[in-house]
Amino acid sequence: MLDVRRRTGILFGVVMIGHVILISAQVQSKSGARVLEAAAFGAFARIQQGTASGLYGVRNLWGDYVALRGVRGENEALRKQVADLEVRLQEQRAVAARAVRLQELLDLRAAMAAPTLAAEVIAGNPNPDLLTVTIDRGSADGVQENMAVIAPKGVVGRIIGPVAAHAARVQLLIDRNAAAGALIERSRAGGMVVWHEGDPPLRLDLVSNLADVKVGDVVVTSGVDGIYPKGFAIGTVESSEPGPGLYRVIGVRPAVDFRGLEEVLVVLVPSRPAGGDGSDGASP
Numbered sequence: 001m002l003d004v005r006r007r008t009g010i011l012f013g014v015v016m017i018g019h020v021i022l023i024s025a026q027v028q029s030k031s032g033a034r035v036l037e038a039a040a041f042g043a044f045a046r047i048q049q050g051t052a053s054g055l056y057g058v059r060n061l062w063g064d065y066v067a068l069r070g071v072r073g074e075n076e077a078l079r080k081q082v083a084d085l086e087v088r089l090q091e092q093r094a095v096a097a098r099a100v101r102l103q104e105l106l107d108l109r110a111a112m113a114a115p116t117l118a119a120e121v122i123a124g125n126p127n128p129d130l131l132t133v134t135i136d137r138g139s140a141d142g143v144q145e146n147m148a149v150i151a152p153k154g155v156v157g158r159i160i161g162p163v164a165a166h167a168a169r170v171q172l173l174i175d176r177n178a179a180a181g182a183l184i185e186r187s188r189a190g191g192m193v194v195w196h197e198g199d200p201p202l203r204l205d206l207v208s209n210l211a212d213v214k215v216g217d218v219v220v221t222s223g224v225d226g227i228y229p230k231g232f233a234i235g236t237v238e239s240s241e242p243g244p245g246l247y248r249v250i251g252v253r254p255a256v257d258f259r260g261l262e263e264v265l266v267v268l269v270p271s272r273p274a275g276g277d278g279s280d281g282a283s284p
Contacts, residue, residue, distance in 0.1 A: 107152070112265075112267070114229060114267050114268070114269045115267075115268040115269070116150075116265040116266060116267055116268060117137055117141055117142065117143065117265065117266045117268055118263065118264075118265055119135035119136055119137040119143075119149075119263070119264050119265070119266055120135065120136045120262065120263055120264075121133045121134070121135055121261045121262055121263070121264065122134050122135065122136050122167070125169075129176065130171075130175060130177075131171070131172040131174055131175040131176075131178075131258075132157075132160070132169045132170055132171050132172060132175070133169070133170050133172065133261060134167055134168070134169055134170070135149075135167065135168055135169075135170060135264060135266070136166065136167060137166070137167070137168060137266060138163055138164045138165045138166045138167045138168050139163045139164065139165055139168075140165040140166055141166070142268050143159060143163055143168050143266055143268075144159065144163065144270055145159055145160060145161040145162075145163055145271075146158055146159060146160075146227055146270070146271035147159045147227075147266055147267055147268065147269065147270065147271065148227055148228045148229060148266075148267040148269070149170045149264050149265070149266050149267070150232055150264065150265050150267060151256050151261065151263075151264050151265070153233065153255045153256045153257070154232055154233035154234055154235070154254070154255030154256050155173055155180065155221060155228055155232050155233065155234050155255070155256065156170060156172065156173065156256055156258075156261065156264050157170045157171045157172040157173045157175070157178060158170065158171055158178075158227050158228070159171075159266065168266075170264070172258055173193070173202070173234070173254065173256075174195060174201045174202065174254060174258055175195060176195040176197075177195070178194070178195060179192055179193065179194045179195075179225070180192070180193045180221055180225055180227070180228050180234060181193075181221060181222040181223060181224035181225040181228070181274075182204060182219050182220065182221060182222055182234050183219070183220060183222045184204075184207075184211070184212075184213055184217050184218075184219060184237070185217065185218040185219070185220045186212075186214075186217050186218070187211065187212040187213065187217070189207050189208070189211035189212060189213055190206075190207070190222055190224075191204045191205055191206040191207040191247075191250075192204070192205050192206050193205075193219065193234055193235075193252060196251065196252075200235070200238050200239075200251045200252055200253040200254070201254065202234070202235055202251070202252040202253070202254055203249075203250060203251060203252060204219060204237070204248075204250040204251075204252050205247065205250075206247055207247055207248045207250055208246060208247060208248070209242045209243060209246060209247060209248050211248060213237060213240045213248055213250055214237065214240060215237050215238065215239065215240055216236060216237060217236065217237040217240075218233060218235075218236055218237075219233070219234045219235050219236065219237060219252050220232060220233055220234060221234060224274060225274050226271050226272035226273055226274045227271050229267060229269070233255040234252065234254070234255060235252040235253045235254040235255045236252065236253050236255070237250055237251070237252060237253075238251045238252065238253045239251035
């Protein structure tokens, strides 16, 4: 019984909806358009609007993604370009620095009265008990043992044996076994520069407590050792105090930066017996 009533109700509802649709199909709005057609158009317009919005959103999202990928690619290309430019800039700086060093070396060579030979430092010595560097000049170029080696800033050291045909070792002035005759440029107080354990790494010995030595004085070669030409810079006085005995305690800061040696000059003058003034190989 209930099923018959339910079916009757459903059928009645369907018939009523059908009548409404038929009536709506005949009824016109104020604008002249049929109500059913207008309702259907409005419904489909909303559906189309939603679909279009979804499509636009997907298209914009895809466009943004593609654009982002493009920006990332451009950024990567720019980063590579910047890295390449930085490498080139460093190369140009190195070339410029080398040009400056070579010009200083040429200027020093032109000022030298003695014959000299330009050489390049090609190796160092890891042994802390023997501070040396190796240069690319040897006996075939006229290099001999005990020849002085200098740089634009001052004294580097001396050639030590054995000397190869195209290579030689240079004992640095800051080596524990190195020494050089020296004097204070201002007061002409003489002594001997030797290695010092500490900072600064050089010490000027055999200078009387009565001598006039001040901090900042320039220490130059005296030539009495028979190796180094007279008048070349060794360093500057960093400390000067009266010693407990006859001699002052004088600390000397080297003029040459031994950590950055790249090019040097070998003074092509054989060593002489110690005791001379060394003026033959000095600059004017």
